[in-house]
Amino acid sequence: HSVLTQPPSVSAAPGQKVTLSCSGSTSNIGNHYVSWYQQVPGAAPKLLTYDNNGRPSGIPDRFSGSKSGTSATLGITALQPGDEADYYCATWDSSLSAVVFGGGTKLTVL
């Protein structure tokens, strides 16, 4: 099982807002930045947010990250069919001295 816990699936209608959760511990999320990755079927992952709430250039402001304690959240507003993808959270784990990923959440845009 993954060190970071994500719900396996989430669904919402086009135009709606959705929040994806990622739960960890003090050895990882609690003391390190969280990043989020989007993986569209058949493609490589893409960085969506970094440093908890930063956005790389080219990423729309519909995507926003946040962190509180040992949990992190990715928010997506104004959902589009093209947002259907798997979303992964990740961070560093001090106890493991390793990068850890969540198990991923499959977002379905109904």
Place this chain on the structure above:
Amino acid sequence: QVRLVESGGGVVEPGRSLRLTCIASGFIFRDYGMHWVRQAPGKGLEWLAVIWNDGIRREYADSVRGRFTIARENSKNALFLYMDSLSADDAAVYYCARDLFHSCRSSPCYEMGYWGRGTLLTVSS
């Protein structure tokens, strides 16, 4: 622009060894930490290893420590993953990724800003 191209995948027999290569372009390779991440068919992302930009510090996932070795040759803009004692559990798409920050911001490298398209490894007799 940043470009990462993996190669070296294919079909290999159980117990064999293999080397994967990632050739980088579009940035100063020696300034960035580099990662290997894999994804088994139908599964999630699994981080494998990171090497700092100087090639000295390396960290591994417990699942591959002692069996996989990450290395780089800065003069050739090349990243490598040496894999020993391969088994069916190692079958996956292997991605290389560049860390987001120059010199990893002097902290652990763990935010992967750019990814290659991956190379597929099949382990079968």
